[in-house]
Amino acid sequence: MNLNQLRYFECIGRLENYTQAARELHVSQPSLTNAIHRLEAELNLTLFAKQGRHIVLTDTGRQLLTVVQKSLRTLDDGVAAVIAENSxxxxxxxxxxxxxxxxxxxxxxxxxxxxxxxxxxxxxxxxxxxxxxxxxxxxxxxxxxxxxxxxxxxxxxxxxxxKQPFIVIVAPDHPWAQRQQLQLTDLVGEHVLTYTPDLLIGQKVQRTLKRQGVADQLNLTAAYPDEISIAGMVQSSSAVGLVADTLYLEAFNVVKIPVAVPEDLRxxxxxxxxxxxxxxxxxxxxxxxxxxxx
Incomplete structure (x- = not known):
């Protein structure tokens, strides 16, 4: 049993996924598989079990993972302390x-x-x-x-x-440009631009719209990666943007309007x-x- 085997086991046990562990450790998946098989043989323990197409820790594996994680933390902290003190x-x-x-x-x-x-x-x-x-x-x-x-x-x-709140952005000549606040229901009937659901912030927008009961009522284009692309479209059209209030918006000729949502967007x-x-x-x-x- 060597240190590499323990680090490999810790990563695989934490993720319960060989592919993700190989990516995190920057080693090949076969190398990880072989290392775990050797570790199990040396300890005469079964550390992982197959569950469909996935792997999960056995009870014994979970016990060992706790020990290994604590030991690796102690080792890493100790090495870092020695280096810091003498470097x-x-x-x-x-x-x-x-x-x-x-x-x-x-x-x-x-x-x-x-x-x-x-x-x-x-x-x-x-x-x-x-x-x-x-x-x-x-x-x-x-x-x-x-x-x-x-x-x-x-x-x-x-x-x-x-905290970055929900806001709506519109062009300066939009009918809403003088509004002091909007409700999400005000967006019904408007062409609304927001983030792609591939992004975490896009997923947050979608969940909020569903919780507020307006998701199915909006003419929503959720296809944009950031505030830059949304604001660029909004400032030269009649569309409205549903975005977070970030520094990016300062570069665009748009009007920012608070939205009455009981949570921050980010x-x-x-x-x-x-x-x-x-x-x-x-x-x-x-x-x-x-x-x-x-």
Missing amino acids: QQPITIRVGCIPTVIGTYLPKVLHQFEQEHTRQVTFELHSVTTEQIQAGLAAKTFDLGIAAVDGREPGYLYHPLL VIYAMYRADNPQHETLRQLSHLFSQQGK
């Missing part, structure tokens, strides 16, 4: 951030944190999608993610930073894995983000 190099925090936030208060907060931790911390910043952030955190290629998510995954810590979180060796640094940084966001 003259600063810690590099790899940050994945959605584009609508990366250009607002993020650079200021990161610069402030670097100044308060001179020669201790540097940042590597990536402007990527929410889906890429989630994949990067899972694969440990990002230490910190800043994105909007609907649900919370076990093994991660989340700190809410910003909540932006700072999130990181609980087993990240830089856990304490990330906690301090998330707290600073929260303070700046208020």
Whole structure:
């Protein structure tokens, strides 16, 4: 039994999926299968069982997974602590951030944190999608993610930073341009543009419309990847856009109108894995983000 086998087992056991584990670990699926078979043979234990086309942990596998995860956390934290104590190099925090936030208060907060931790911390910043952030955190290629998510995954810590409400955008000559607020029912009969359901935010729009009982009544085109494409169409047409209130909209000649919806369209979180060796640094940084966001 070696360390690679344990890391492979932890990843497969956590995901219960060889294909996803191979992607996260950047190794071939046959290599993972062989490693697990050797581990089971060496321990004389059955760790996984087939369930249809999928695999699941056995009770014994779940017991071992708990032990292995705790042991790997202790090992990773210990190694990181020794390196930090004896290295003259600063810690590099790899940050994945959605584009609508990366250009607002993020650079200021990161610069402030670097100044308060001179020669201790540097940042590597990536402007990527929410889906890429989630994949990067899972694969440990990002230490910190800043994105909007609907649900919370076990093994991660989340700190809410910003809220982006539902709004409608219209061209300045639209009949609604002087309205102070709209109801979702006002959109019935209008050509409404919003996000593609392939995106998390698009799925949130669809769920909200269904909960409010208007999903089947709208002339809805859900085919757009971001606020830029929606606002570009809206400013030169009679269509209305149902979007989140983000920085992207400032570049367009559109009027923003609040919508009476009992929830925000997006909540932006700072999130990181609980087993990240830089856990304490990330906690301090998330707290600073929260303070700046208020």
